[in-house]
Amino acid sequence: MTSPRFRAAAATAFAAALLAACATPGGLEPRSTPAEPNALQADRSLAGAPVAPAVWPSADWWTRLGDPQLDALVAEALADAPGLRVARARLDKARALALAADAPRWPQIGIGADVSRQRFSRNGIFPPPIGGSSFTQYQLAANLGWDLDPWGKNRALYEAALGQARAAEIDAFAARLLVSAGVAHAYIRLQSTFEQLDLARRALEERQTTLRLTQQRVAAGLDSRVELKQVETSVPAARARVLQLEEQLALGRNQLAALLGKGPDRGLAIERPAAKPHQLALPSTLPADLVGRRPDVVAQRWRVEAARGDIAAAKAQFYPDVNLSALVGLQSIDLGKLMERGSSIPSAGAALRLPLFDGGRLRGNLAAKDADYDLAVEQYNQTLVDALREVVDQLESLRSIAAQRGEAEAALASAEEAYQLALARYRAGLGGLLQVLIAETTVLEQRSLAADLRSRELDRGVDLVRALGGGFEEDKPMPVAQGRLQ
Secondary structure, three states: OOOHHHHHHHHHHHHHHHHHHOOOOOOOOOOOOOOOHHHOOOHHHHOOOOEEOOOOOOOOHHHHHOOHHHHHHHHHHHHHOHHHHHHHHHHHHHHHHHHHHHHHHOOEEEEEEEEEEEEOOOOOOOOOOOOOOEEEEEEEEEEEEEEOOOOOHHHHHHHHHHHHHHHHHHHHHHHHHHHHHHHHHHHHHHHHHHHHHHHHHHHHHHHHHHHHHHHHHHHOOOOOHHHHHHHHHHHHHHHHHHHHHHHHHHHHHHHHHHHOOOOHHHHHOOOOOOOOOOOOOEEOOOOOOHHHHOHHHHHHHHHHHHHHHHHHHHHHOOOOEEEEEEEEEEEEOOHHHOOOHHHEOOEEEEEEEOOOOOOOHHHHHHHHHHHHHHHHHHHHHHHHHHHHHHHHHHHHHHHHHHHHHHHHHHHHHHHHHHHHHHHHHHHOOOOOHHHHHHHHHHHHHHHHHHHHHHHHHHHHHHHHHHHOOOOOOOOOOOOOOOOOOO
Protein backbone atom coordinates (compact mmCIF):
# COMPACT_ATOMS: atom_id res chain seq x y z
CA MET A 1 0.00 0.00 0.00
CA THR A 2 1.34 3.42 -0.95
CA SER A 3 2.31 5.61 1.99
CA PRO A 4 0.91 9.18 2.37
CA ARG A 5 4.44 10.60 2.16
CA PHE A 6 5.02 8.87 -1.18
CA ARG A 7 1.69 10.08 -2.55
CA ALA A 8 2.53 13.67 -1.53
CA ALA A 9 5.96 13.47 -3.17
CA ALA A 10 4.45 12.04 -6.33
CA ALA A 11 1.81 14.78 -6.45
CA THR A 12 4.50 17.44 -5.98
CA ALA A 13 6.63 15.95 -8.75
CA PHE A 14 3.62 15.73 -11.05
CA ALA A 15 2.70 19.37 -10.38
CA ALA A 16 6.30 20.45 -11.00
CA ALA A 17 6.33 18.54 -14.29
CA LEU A 18 3.10 20.20 -15.35
CA LEU A 19 4.43 23.66 -14.54
CA ALA A 20 7.67 22.95 -16.37
CA ALA A 21 5.69 21.89 -19.42
CA CYS A 22 3.43 24.94 -19.35
CA ALA A 23 3.61 27.56 -22.05
CA THR A 24 5.42 30.59 -20.61
CA PRO A 25 5.80 34.23 -21.73
CA GLY A 26 9.47 34.33 -20.68
CA GLY A 27 11.74 36.58 -22.77
CA LEU A 28 8.96 38.41 -24.61
CA GLU A 29 8.80 42.13 -23.88
CA PRO A 30 8.18 45.34 -25.93
CA ARG A 31 11.25 47.19 -27.12
CA SER A 32 9.98 50.76 -27.64
CA THR A 33 9.75 53.55 -25.06
CA PRO A 34 7.50 56.64 -25.31
CA ALA A 35 9.50 59.83 -25.89
CA GLU A 36 9.73 62.52 -23.23
CA PRO A 37 8.42 65.85 -24.61
CA ASN A 38 11.03 67.90 -22.75
CA ALA A 39 13.76 65.86 -24.42
CA LEU A 40 12.82 67.46 -27.75
CA GLN A 41 14.99 70.57 -27.97
CA ALA A 42 13.14 73.60 -29.30
CA ASP A 43 14.22 76.52 -27.09
CA ARG A 44 16.38 78.17 -29.75
CA SER A 45 13.77 77.71 -32.48
CA LEU A 46 11.06 79.25 -30.28
CA ALA A 47 13.27 82.09 -29.05
CA GLY A 48 11.89 85.55 -29.80
CA ALA A 49 8.31 84.41 -30.27
CA PRO A 50 5.62 86.31 -28.35
CA VAL A 51 4.98 84.23 -25.24
CA ALA A 52 2.18 84.41 -22.71
CA PRO A 53 1.64 82.08 -19.75
CA ALA A 54 -1.19 79.55 -20.15
CA VAL A 55 -2.36 81.07 -23.46
CA TRP A 56 -3.84 78.45 -25.76
CA PRO A 57 -6.36 78.78 -28.60
CA SER A 58 -9.99 78.52 -27.52
CA ALA A 59 -12.35 75.90 -28.94
CA ASP A 60 -14.09 78.64 -30.97
CA TRP A 61 -10.79 80.09 -32.19
CA TRP A 62 -12.24 81.17 -35.57
CA THR A 63 -14.26 83.92 -33.87
CA ARG A 64 -10.97 85.78 -33.31
CA LEU A 65 -10.84 86.49 -37.05
CA GLY A 66 -13.69 88.95 -36.59
CA ASP A 67 -16.00 87.82 -39.39
CA PRO A 68 -19.59 86.86 -38.39
CA GLN A 69 -20.14 85.15 -41.74
CA LEU A 70 -17.18 82.85 -41.07
CA ASP A 71 -18.58 82.08 -37.60
CA ALA A 72 -21.88 81.02 -39.16
CA LEU A 73 -20.19 78.91 -41.85
CA VAL A 74 -18.05 77.02 -39.33
CA ALA A 75 -21.09 76.37 -37.12
CA GLU A 76 -22.97 75.06 -40.16
CA ALA A 77 -20.07 72.81 -41.15
CA LEU A 78 -19.73 71.39 -37.64
CA ALA A 79 -23.42 70.53 -37.68
CA ASP A 80 -23.66 69.01 -41.16
CA ALA A 81 -20.23 68.00 -42.52
CA PRO A 82 -20.15 64.32 -43.64
CA GLY A 83 -16.61 63.93 -42.30
CA LEU A 84 -17.85 64.58 -38.77
CA ARG A 85 -20.65 62.06 -39.13
CA VAL A 86 -18.04 59.47 -40.18
CA ALA A 87 -15.99 60.27 -37.07
CA ARG A 88 -19.08 59.95 -34.87
CA ALA A 89 -19.90 56.55 -36.41
CA ARG A 90 -16.36 55.33 -35.64
CA LEU A 91 -16.74 56.61 -32.10
CA ASP A 92 -20.06 54.80 -31.70
CA LYS A 93 -18.45 51.57 -32.90
CA ALA A 94 -15.50 51.94 -30.49
CA ARG A 95 -17.89 52.55 -27.58
CA ALA A 96 -19.96 49.51 -28.54
CA LEU A 97 -16.83 47.33 -28.67
CA ALA A 98 -15.83 48.58 -25.22
CA LEU A 99 -19.29 47.68 -23.93
CA ALA A 100 -18.94 44.19 -25.41
CA ALA A 101 -15.47 43.81 -23.88
CA ASP A 102 -16.90 44.63 -20.46
CA ALA A 103 -19.43 41.77 -20.56
CA PRO A 104 -17.05 38.84 -19.70
CA ARG A 105 -16.13 40.52 -16.40
CA TRP A 106 -19.61 39.84 -15.02
CA PRO A 107 -21.71 36.72 -14.38
CA GLN A 108 -23.64 35.54 -17.43
CA ILE A 109 -27.20 34.39 -16.87
CA GLY A 110 -29.47 32.91 -19.50
CA ILE A 111 -32.85 31.23 -19.67
CA GLY A 112 -33.73 28.58 -22.22
CA ALA A 113 -36.62 26.35 -23.13
CA ASP A 114 -36.08 23.29 -25.30
CA VAL A 115 -38.34 20.70 -26.90
CA SER A 116 -36.84 17.69 -28.67
CA ARG A 117 -38.22 14.40 -30.00
CA GLN A 118 -35.95 11.36 -30.31
CA ARG A 119 -36.29 7.71 -31.20
CA PHE A 120 -34.10 5.43 -29.11
CA SER A 121 -32.45 2.44 -30.79
CA ARG A 122 -33.94 -0.95 -29.98
CA ASN A 123 -30.35 -2.24 -29.87
CA GLY A 124 -28.91 0.61 -27.85
CA ILE A 125 -28.22 1.03 -24.15
CA PHE A 126 -31.93 1.39 -23.32
CA PRO A 127 -33.88 -1.88 -23.54
CA PRO A 128 -37.53 -2.03 -24.64
CA PRO A 129 -39.99 -0.48 -24.09
CA ILE A 130 -37.73 2.61 -24.21
CA GLY A 131 -35.59 1.10 -26.92
CA GLY A 132 -37.42 1.22 -30.21
CA SER A 133 -39.77 3.98 -29.05
CA SER A 134 -39.88 7.73 -29.63
CA PHE A 135 -40.22 10.29 -26.86
CA THR A 136 -40.64 14.04 -26.66
CA GLN A 137 -38.47 15.72 -24.02
CA TYR A 138 -39.25 19.10 -22.49
CA GLN A 139 -36.64 21.20 -20.67
CA LEU A 140 -36.81 24.59 -18.97
CA ALA A 141 -33.54 25.83 -17.43
CA ALA A 142 -31.63 28.87 -16.17
CA ASN A 143 -27.86 28.87 -16.71
CA LEU A 144 -25.23 30.78 -14.75
CA GLY A 145 -21.62 31.12 -15.85
CA TRP A 146 -18.83 33.23 -14.40
CA ASP A 147 -15.20 33.54 -15.42
CA LEU A 148 -13.50 34.51 -12.15
CA ASP A 149 -10.59 36.05 -14.10
CA PRO A 150 -8.00 35.69 -11.32
CA TRP A 151 -5.18 37.05 -13.55
CA GLY A 152 -7.07 40.08 -14.85
CA LYS A 153 -7.32 39.03 -18.51
CA ASN A 154 -10.88 40.26 -18.98
CA ARG A 155 -10.15 43.46 -17.10
CA ALA A 156 -7.12 44.13 -19.32
CA LEU A 157 -9.16 43.53 -22.47
CA TYR A 158 -11.84 45.91 -21.21
CA GLU A 159 -9.28 48.62 -20.42
CA ALA A 160 -7.73 48.17 -23.86
CA ALA A 161 -11.16 48.62 -25.46
CA LEU A 162 -11.76 51.70 -23.30
CA GLY A 163 -8.44 53.11 -24.51
CA GLN A 164 -9.47 52.61 -28.11
CA ALA A 165 -12.85 54.24 -27.40
CA ARG A 166 -11.13 57.21 -25.79
CA ALA A 167 -8.80 57.50 -28.79
CA ALA A 168 -11.82 57.44 -31.13
CA GLU A 169 -13.48 60.14 -29.03
CA ILE A 170 -10.43 62.37 -29.38
CA ASP A 171 -10.20 61.53 -33.09
CA ALA A 172 -13.73 62.90 -33.37
CA PHE A 173 -12.54 66.20 -31.92
CA ALA A 174 -9.57 66.12 -34.31
CA ALA A 175 -12.04 65.70 -37.17
CA ARG A 176 -13.96 68.69 -35.83
CA LEU A 177 -10.74 70.72 -35.83
CA LEU A 178 -9.93 69.53 -39.36
CA VAL A 179 -13.36 70.64 -40.61
CA SER A 180 -13.22 74.07 -38.94
CA ALA A 181 -9.67 74.68 -40.17
CA GLY A 182 -10.64 73.52 -43.66
CA VAL A 183 -13.54 75.98 -43.77
CA ALA A 184 -11.29 78.78 -42.49
CA HIS A 185 -8.60 78.04 -45.10
CA ALA A 186 -11.15 77.95 -47.94
CA TYR A 187 -12.71 81.16 -46.65
CA ILE A 188 -9.34 82.92 -46.55
CA ARG A 189 -8.57 81.76 -50.09
CA LEU A 190 -11.94 83.13 -51.19
CA GLN A 191 -11.09 86.44 -49.53
CA SER A 192 -7.74 86.49 -51.29
CA THR A 193 -9.46 85.82 -54.63
CA PHE A 194 -11.76 88.79 -54.05
CA GLU A 195 -8.75 91.02 -53.36
CA GLN A 196 -6.86 89.75 -56.40
CA LEU A 197 -10.00 90.29 -58.51
CA ASP A 198 -10.19 93.89 -57.31
CA LEU A 199 -6.58 94.39 -58.35
CA ALA A 200 -7.19 92.75 -61.74
CA ARG A 201 -10.19 94.97 -62.43
CA ARG A 202 -8.20 98.03 -61.39
CA ALA A 203 -5.37 96.95 -63.70
CA LEU A 204 -7.88 96.55 -66.54
CA GLU A 205 -9.20 100.07 -65.97
CA GLU A 206 -5.67 101.49 -65.93
CA ARG A 207 -4.76 99.71 -69.16
CA GLN A 208 -7.95 100.95 -70.80
CA THR A 209 -7.01 104.47 -69.70
CA THR A 210 -3.54 104.00 -71.19
CA LEU A 211 -5.14 102.68 -74.39
CA ARG A 212 -7.33 105.78 -74.74
CA LEU A 213 -4.33 108.02 -74.09
CA THR A 214 -2.25 106.18 -76.71
CA GLN A 215 -5.08 106.42 -79.24
CA GLN A 216 -5.15 110.19 -78.69
CA ARG A 217 -1.37 110.41 -79.12
CA VAL A 218 -1.50 108.34 -82.32
CA ALA A 219 -4.25 110.59 -83.66
CA ALA A 220 -2.06 113.61 -82.84
CA GLY A 221 0.92 112.01 -84.57
CA LEU A 222 2.90 111.71 -81.34
CA ASP A 223 2.99 107.88 -81.34
CA SER A 224 2.99 105.22 -84.00
CA ARG A 225 0.73 102.24 -84.46
CA VAL A 226 3.46 100.08 -82.88
CA GLU A 227 2.80 101.69 -79.47
CA LEU A 228 -0.94 101.38 -80.05
CA LYS A 229 -0.70 97.64 -80.76
CA GLN A 230 1.42 97.15 -77.62
CA VAL A 231 -1.29 98.68 -75.45
CA GLU A 232 -4.11 96.94 -77.33
CA THR A 233 -2.42 93.58 -76.61
CA SER A 234 -2.26 94.29 -72.88
CA VAL A 235 -6.03 94.96 -72.54
CA PRO A 236 -7.25 91.43 -73.53
CA ALA A 237 -4.60 89.95 -71.23
CA ALA A 238 -6.03 92.03 -68.36
CA ARG A 239 -9.57 90.91 -69.23
CA ALA A 240 -8.40 87.27 -69.25
CA ARG A 241 -6.93 87.74 -65.78
CA VAL A 242 -10.28 89.09 -64.55
CA LEU A 243 -12.12 86.12 -66.06
CA GLN A 244 -9.63 83.71 -64.51
CA LEU A 245 -10.17 85.18 -61.05
CA GLU A 246 -13.95 85.16 -61.49
CA GLU A 247 -13.65 81.43 -62.23
CA GLN A 248 -11.56 80.96 -59.05
CA LEU A 249 -14.24 82.86 -57.14
CA ALA A 250 -16.94 80.47 -58.33
CA LEU A 251 -14.78 77.42 -57.56
CA GLY A 252 -13.98 78.77 -54.10
CA ARG A 253 -17.67 79.18 -53.30
CA ASN A 254 -18.32 75.63 -54.55
CA GLN A 255 -15.56 74.29 -52.33
CA LEU A 256 -16.96 76.04 -49.27
CA ALA A 257 -20.42 74.65 -50.01
CA ALA A 258 -18.97 71.13 -50.21
CA LEU A 259 -17.17 71.62 -46.89
CA LEU A 260 -20.51 72.55 -45.38
CA GLY A 261 -22.00 69.33 -46.73
CA LYS A 262 -24.29 71.25 -49.09
CA GLY A 263 -24.82 71.62 -52.82
CA PRO A 264 -23.17 74.31 -55.01
CA ASP A 265 -26.18 76.64 -54.71
CA ARG A 266 -25.29 77.17 -51.04
CA GLY A 267 -22.03 78.77 -52.14
CA LEU A 268 -23.85 81.42 -54.18
CA ALA A 269 -25.12 82.99 -50.94
CA ILE A 270 -21.63 83.46 -49.49
CA GLU A 271 -20.75 87.14 -49.48
CA ARG A 272 -17.34 88.75 -49.63
CA PRO A 273 -15.21 87.62 -46.65
CA ALA A 274 -13.77 90.13 -44.20
CA ALA A 275 -11.48 88.10 -41.94
CA LYS A 276 -8.77 90.01 -40.06
CA PRO A 277 -5.38 88.77 -38.85
CA HIS A 278 -5.17 87.90 -35.17
CA GLN A 279 -1.89 88.04 -33.27
CA LEU A 280 -1.21 84.76 -31.46
CA ALA A 281 1.11 84.38 -28.49
CA LEU A 282 2.75 81.01 -27.88
CA PRO A 283 2.16 79.31 -24.53
CA SER A 284 5.18 79.49 -22.26
CA THR A 285 5.00 75.75 -21.48
CA LEU A 286 5.89 74.36 -24.88
CA PRO A 287 6.69 71.61 -25.68
CA ALA A 288 5.64 69.76 -22.49
CA ASP A 289 1.98 70.82 -22.46
CA LEU A 290 1.62 70.16 -26.19
CA VAL A 291 1.22 66.48 -25.20
CA GLY A 292 -2.12 67.29 -23.60
CA ARG A 293 -3.27 69.91 -26.12
CA ARG A 294 -2.86 68.22 -29.47
CA PRO A 295 -5.73 65.80 -30.12
CA ASP A 296 -3.65 63.59 -32.41
CA VAL A 297 -0.90 63.26 -29.78
CA VAL A 298 -3.37 62.50 -27.00
CA ALA A 299 -5.28 59.97 -29.14
CA GLN A 300 -2.05 58.17 -29.99
CA ARG A 301 -1.09 58.10 -26.32
CA TRP A 302 -4.40 56.36 -25.55
CA ARG A 303 -3.64 53.84 -28.28
CA VAL A 304 -0.35 53.12 -26.51
CA GLU A 305 -2.31 52.48 -23.30
CA ALA A 306 -4.73 50.24 -25.19
CA ALA A 307 -1.81 48.25 -26.59
CA ARG A 308 -0.43 47.91 -23.06
CA GLY A 309 -3.78 46.41 -21.97
CA ASP A 310 -3.66 43.95 -24.87
CA ILE A 311 -0.22 42.80 -23.67
CA ALA A 312 -1.53 42.26 -20.12
CA ALA A 313 -4.43 40.21 -21.50
CA ALA A 314 -2.10 38.14 -23.69
CA LYS A 315 0.14 37.38 -20.69
CA ALA A 316 -2.87 36.37 -18.57
CA GLN A 317 -3.71 33.69 -21.13
CA PHE A 318 -0.64 31.76 -19.98
CA TYR A 319 -2.19 31.20 -16.54
CA PRO A 320 -5.09 28.96 -15.47
CA ASP A 321 -8.67 29.97 -16.19
CA VAL A 322 -11.13 29.41 -13.37
CA ASN A 323 -14.82 29.22 -14.33
CA LEU A 324 -17.94 28.55 -12.29
CA SER A 325 -21.15 27.24 -13.79
CA ALA A 326 -24.57 26.32 -12.48
CA LEU A 327 -27.88 25.17 -13.92
CA VAL A 328 -31.32 25.20 -12.37
CA GLY A 329 -34.00 23.59 -14.48
CA LEU A 330 -36.72 21.06 -15.13
CA GLN A 331 -36.76 18.16 -17.57
CA SER A 332 -39.48 15.68 -18.40
CA ILE A 333 -40.81 13.52 -21.21
CA ASP A 334 -44.31 14.29 -20.00
CA LEU A 335 -45.27 17.94 -20.41
CA GLY A 336 -47.85 17.61 -17.62
CA LYS A 337 -45.13 16.55 -15.14
CA LEU A 338 -42.55 19.18 -16.18
CA MET A 339 -43.29 21.45 -13.22
CA GLU A 340 -43.17 18.67 -10.62
CA ARG A 341 -40.34 18.56 -8.11
CA GLY A 342 -39.13 15.24 -9.41
CA SER A 343 -38.35 16.82 -12.81
CA SER A 344 -35.67 19.13 -11.41
CA ILE A 345 -32.14 18.82 -12.83
CA PRO A 346 -29.92 21.12 -10.72
CA SER A 347 -26.20 21.09 -11.39
CA ALA A 348 -23.11 23.07 -10.42
CA GLY A 349 -19.53 22.88 -11.44
CA ALA A 350 -16.13 24.51 -11.51
CA ALA A 351 -13.47 24.26 -14.20
CA LEU A 352 -9.73 24.89 -14.12
CA ARG A 353 -7.92 25.05 -17.44
CA LEU A 354 -4.17 25.47 -17.84
CA PRO A 355 -2.44 25.62 -21.25
CA LEU A 356 0.41 23.12 -21.54
CA PHE A 357 1.45 22.45 -25.13
CA ASP A 358 -0.07 24.86 -27.65
CA GLY A 359 2.53 24.77 -30.40
CA GLY A 360 3.63 28.35 -29.65
CA ARG A 361 0.18 29.89 -30.18
CA LEU A 362 0.21 31.91 -26.94
CA ARG A 363 3.80 33.09 -27.40
CA GLY A 364 3.04 34.10 -30.97
CA ASN A 365 0.00 36.05 -29.79
CA LEU A 366 2.02 37.82 -27.08
CA ALA A 367 4.83 38.62 -29.52
CA ALA A 368 2.25 40.17 -31.88
CA LYS A 369 0.83 42.28 -29.04
CA ASP A 370 4.34 43.42 -28.12
CA ALA A 371 4.87 44.45 -31.74
CA ASP A 372 1.54 46.31 -31.73
CA TYR A 373 2.69 48.17 -28.63
CA ASP A 374 6.03 49.05 -30.26
CA LEU A 375 4.17 50.29 -33.32
CA ALA A 376 1.82 52.44 -31.22
CA VAL A 377 4.74 53.89 -29.24
CA GLU A 378 6.76 54.77 -32.32
CA GLN A 379 3.69 56.34 -33.94
CA TYR A 380 3.21 58.36 -30.76
CA ASN A 381 6.85 59.44 -30.82
CA GLN A 382 6.60 60.48 -34.47
CA THR A 383 3.32 62.32 -33.86
CA LEU A 384 4.92 64.24 -31.01
CA VAL A 385 7.94 65.20 -33.14
CA ASP A 386 5.67 66.28 -36.01
CA ALA A 387 3.48 68.31 -33.63
CA LEU A 388 6.40 70.35 -32.32
CA ARG A 389 7.79 70.77 -35.85
CA GLU A 390 4.45 72.12 -37.08
CA VAL A 391 4.38 74.75 -34.33
CA VAL A 392 7.90 75.89 -35.21
CA ASP A 393 7.14 75.79 -38.95
CA GLN A 394 4.13 78.10 -38.58
CA LEU A 395 6.09 80.40 -36.29
CA GLU A 396 8.91 80.66 -38.84
CA SER A 397 6.41 81.34 -41.62
CA LEU A 398 4.71 84.11 -39.63
CA ARG A 399 8.07 85.70 -38.84
CA SER A 400 9.06 85.61 -42.49
CA ILE A 401 5.69 86.97 -43.67
CA ALA A 402 5.94 89.88 -41.22
CA ALA A 403 9.38 90.76 -42.59
CA GLN A 404 8.22 90.32 -46.21
CA ARG A 405 5.20 92.57 -45.65
CA GLY A 406 7.44 95.41 -44.48
CA GLU A 407 9.59 95.10 -47.57
CA ALA A 408 6.58 94.64 -49.85
CA GLU A 409 4.86 97.77 -48.53
CA ALA A 410 8.00 99.84 -49.18
CA ALA A 411 8.38 98.33 -52.65
CA LEU A 412 4.71 98.96 -53.50
CA ALA A 413 4.93 102.61 -52.44
CA SER A 414 7.99 103.06 -54.63
CA ALA A 415 6.43 101.21 -57.58
CA GLU A 416 3.20 103.28 -57.34
CA GLU A 417 5.23 106.49 -57.39
CA ALA A 418 7.33 105.27 -60.34
CA TYR A 419 4.20 104.35 -62.28
CA GLN A 420 2.55 107.71 -61.69
CA LEU A 421 5.73 109.53 -62.77
CA ALA A 422 6.07 107.40 -65.92
CA LEU A 423 2.41 107.98 -66.80
CA ALA A 424 2.69 111.75 -66.22
CA ARG A 425 5.83 111.95 -68.40
CA TYR A 426 4.08 109.97 -71.12
CA ARG A 427 1.08 112.28 -71.08
CA ALA A 428 3.38 115.25 -71.29
CA GLY A 429 5.27 113.71 -74.21
CA LEU A 430 8.50 113.49 -72.20
CA GLY A 431 8.63 109.69 -71.86
CA GLY A 432 7.90 106.65 -73.94
CA LEU A 433 5.16 104.04 -73.68
CA LEU A 434 7.66 101.32 -72.81
CA GLN A 435 8.50 103.07 -69.54
CA VAL A 436 4.79 103.20 -68.67
CA LEU A 437 4.27 99.50 -69.40
CA ILE A 438 7.34 98.46 -67.39
CA ALA A 439 6.28 100.62 -64.43
CA GLU A 440 2.72 99.30 -64.68
CA THR A 441 3.90 95.66 -64.66
CA THR A 442 6.02 96.31 -61.58
CA VAL A 443 3.23 97.97 -59.65
CA LEU A 444 0.79 95.18 -60.53
CA GLU A 445 3.25 92.58 -59.26
CA GLN A 446 3.75 94.48 -56.00
CA ARG A 447 0.02 94.91 -55.43
CA SER A 448 -0.54 91.21 -55.99
CA LEU A 449 2.34 90.33 -53.68
CA ALA A 450 0.99 92.56 -50.90
CA ALA A 451 -2.46 90.94 -51.16
CA ASP A 452 -0.91 87.48 -51.22
CA LEU A 453 1.10 88.21 -48.06
CA ARG A 454 -2.06 89.37 -46.25
CA SER A 455 -3.75 86.11 -47.19
CA ARG A 456 -0.75 84.02 -46.19
CA GLU A 457 -0.64 85.70 -42.79
CA LEU A 458 -4.26 84.73 -42.17
CA ASP A 459 -3.64 81.23 -43.49
CA ARG A 460 -0.55 80.60 -41.35
CA GLY A 461 -2.41 81.93 -38.33
CA VAL A 462 -5.05 79.20 -38.82
CA ASP A 463 -2.28 76.62 -39.21
CA LEU A 464 -0.67 77.78 -35.96
CA VAL A 465 -3.99 77.44 -34.14
CA ARG A 466 -4.33 73.91 -35.49
CA ALA A 467 -0.72 73.10 -34.58
CA LEU A 468 -1.46 74.21 -31.00
CA GLY A 469 -4.43 71.87 -30.76
CA GLY A 470 -7.31 74.13 -31.77
CA GLY A 471 -8.64 74.53 -28.23
CA PHE A 472 -8.51 70.85 -27.26
CA GLU A 473 -8.22 70.14 -23.54
CA GLU A 474 -8.06 66.52 -22.47
CA ASP A 475 -9.67 67.10 -19.06
CA LYS A 476 -12.68 69.01 -20.40
CA PRO A 477 -15.82 67.55 -22.03
CA MET A 478 -15.63 67.67 -25.82
CA PRO A 479 -18.49 68.66 -28.14
CA VAL A 480 -18.58 65.11 -29.56
CA ALA A 481 -18.14 63.29 -26.25
CA GLN A 482 -21.70 62.92 -25.03
CA GLY A 483 -22.54 59.57 -23.46
CA ARG A 484 -18.99 58.41 -22.87
CA LEU A 485 -18.37 54.99 -21.39
CA GLN A 486 -16.88 55.17 -17.93
